Amino acid sequence: MIKDNQRYLNRLHVVVDAVVTAASYLLAWWLMFGSRFADKEIGVLDMGIYFSALYFVVPGYLILYYWNKLYTPKRVQRPENEILNIIRANLIGIVLFLAGLYLANSIDRELQHFSRGMLALFAIINTISGILVRALIRRILHLMRKRGYNLKHILLVGYSRAAEAYIDRIIANPQWGYMVRGILDDNVPRGAVYKGVKVLGSIDNLPFILPENKLDEIAVTLALQDYDRLEEIVNLCEKSGVHTKFIPDYNSLIPGKPYTEDLGGLPVINIRYVPLSNTLNAVAKRAVDIVGSLCGLIVTSPLLLIVAILIRATSKGPIIFSQERIGQHNHAFKMYKFRTMYVQDTTEEKKGWTTKNDPRVTKVGRILRKTSIDELPQLFNILIGDMSLVGPRPERPQYVEKFKEEIPRYMIKHQVRPGLTGWAQINGYRGDTSIRKRIEYDIYYIENWSMSFDFKIMFLTIFRGFINENAY
Template sequence: MIKDNQKYFNRMHVVIDAVVTIFSYVVAWLLRFRTNLFGIPVRSLPFEYYMMALVLIVPGYLLLYYGFNLYTPKRVQGRRLELANLLKANTVGLLIIILTLYMIKQEHFARSMLFIFYGLNVVLEVIVRNIIRYALRKIRRRGFNQKHILLVGYSRATEEYIDRILAFPEWGYTIRGILDDHVTAGTTYRGIKVLGRIGNLMVILPENKLDEIAITLGLNEYYRLEEIVALCEKSGVHTKFIPDYHNIIPTKPYTEDLMGLPVINIRYVPLSNTFNAMIKRVMDIVGSLLCIILFSPVMLLAVIGIKVTSPGPLIYRQTRVGLHNRSFEMYKFRSMEVQKPDEEKKAWTVKNDPRVTGFGKFMRKTSIDELPQLFNVLKGDMSLVGPRPERPFFVEKFREEIPRYMVKHQVRPGMTGWAQVNGYRGDTSIRKRIDHDLYYIENWSVGLDVKILFLTVFRGFVNKNAY
């Protein structure tokens, strides 16, 4: 039996991470300047100068760890996901430090030491976090870190909840049984027994042997919620509600307090938060400016190639639907012969499309034709990462055919997205694409954006489905 000490555990974890970061940094300095690990002569700055940098590095790294979800309870975060988030957070941290040194024109701060620090910090963080996991598992094996749960009500939600608990034993949950008025006592689901009727709560709760009650009533029994919650709260046992409306609200709802009235919002969109939206916009502005500078030689070659191979304008403007269903002009390098407006409005490009020029095929395959959208990002019509925007004709068509299609317009459209890096680009399933777009919208984080941008480099530029 345990109490909910996650808040205190997280505070302890922050302190541990701060200690590991400081230790890794100091050891990196010692390895670089006391052993000269690389054998590279360097004009050394005073030791105090390097240590002063920790005043910014430590809180900066802790913020990155928070941003990359590294303080999620270990009951629900796997090792591989934690390792990926650690690598991403430390990589971003290293890049920020190097960029800062470049901007302040500090040439004598040893970059090699920073790379040693990067490697040490990742390795030590992985070791420390695995020691914590191992310790928690040992404690759970002895029965000290288990949450004992009783389920009230038998429904689809009951079975789905049991499936997940059994699939992830490292979460440390033990289901003691189920109470239900319509299923015979002794009936089992994956080894979990129906113990009796819901009225038995009055006998079970006073024994005080449970950490949680999970209410998993069927939709037709919701009238009993008030009665059951009152019983549970009278006993002081933590109660949670697992709704049986997976087919109605298949995503992550959240509640807000409206002067004491709880209001359930059907969909959680992190980018509706002003701070999150501001962070993403800053990333878009900085990222698009850097990419415009970086890819300017490629864009110049594209301009020459279009001009030489096909008469007509260099830039093709097309109306797309973006944030809050507003239309905007999206820019692309022209990859087709010039057409009449009414001919291209209602047709997708297909394989071996005769309208595409020879140079246009090359641009489409390598995504060079998409580069002018960096200016859309700079203007605020688009983001570097987000659901791909569609033409108004197709938006009207899909909104009637595909459930939840219009949800994608709750965020800015992107140059690349979760669907694209998972292979759903060009002539692929629209439904699968929307599923991936919804996942992105509901699970947005700085870490996810960085992951998609990295994957775009390796998976997104050259595309077999781009015609």
């Protein structure tokens, strides 16, 4: 059984970590004091004092690794999360070590000579060693699982979209080491196959399969219409002692990234996580918008003046063109742009998007559109709070009314401020391109927002966003 293998692997992992931690400490000491190039006149403590610290360092770091979830199964754990946990554990470890030395110094004044430089060297070596050793272990386990060793055998109870999605991910990631033995379902005939996984029979066969003790996990993947049997099936699986997990079939209802919260002991599923609903995140983003728009206006002011003169000299009409757009919380606002078209009446203006070689666009306007310079007046929109430097691009009211009926989840984009640039735009979805794909990128941005993500988008806009073949 895989659970026995996991127990042995965890024990081995603890031993490896203990050896790596001790070796890193000893190496740090040798590099600091043991080589023939070391300065012998810096008041080095007795070697025994340094080495006696290992009695506290090794078990202490193993406990920190445990608290930072470094002994959880690595099948589906993301490598970057593991790296962050190693760094966090070592930072906490070195802070606790220094705090311990400070307290011990009041008892034994000699410990004030304990080398802080050696501790810093130890923290660096141990962090790098821990990351490399875990990468090696992960690689070995992946190779073993691809060759059919250390597999976790799973039975799915219920045929649904959730079951298909689960199988798809397992097939796409053989390094996880999952082996789906089959599916039990009351509505799909026995012998039906999905990507090599067979329906073995009805759910009523579960009491006869569980006693065979050949399964490592049961995944309950019932379709929504079969949820009346959920409690019965979970109770049956729990009695068998087989690890059971529930994969809800709610993708059609909750297509985003849901998160749970505890409401006095009652788990509540929030349909979508929007980081910018957090006040601190919103305030931080707004501060960046204010500073960024002010700096942008100052830096581009000579260019703004030149463009204004060119527009005035080459065509009749106002320099700045304003148009109603829909922003955060469905609030309508006037979005500013440099005028790039000949002056039109209201009905002509609402005719549609600009297309390639559109006769309404002026010669100067084509250059401004192609280089996105016509968007620069939106820095004023950002400054007054209608827009943000980064976010989904705003649409006109008539298109919002049209798309919200045609495209699922379209209105989610209005949960945040619209942006001068966005994740969809730097990926090529601007102008006359797929609205559905644009919304997919916008929702990804909304659900995965971070300040670093914003800076990444602004940086990439320099190379991908200003000049675009779809900007007419």
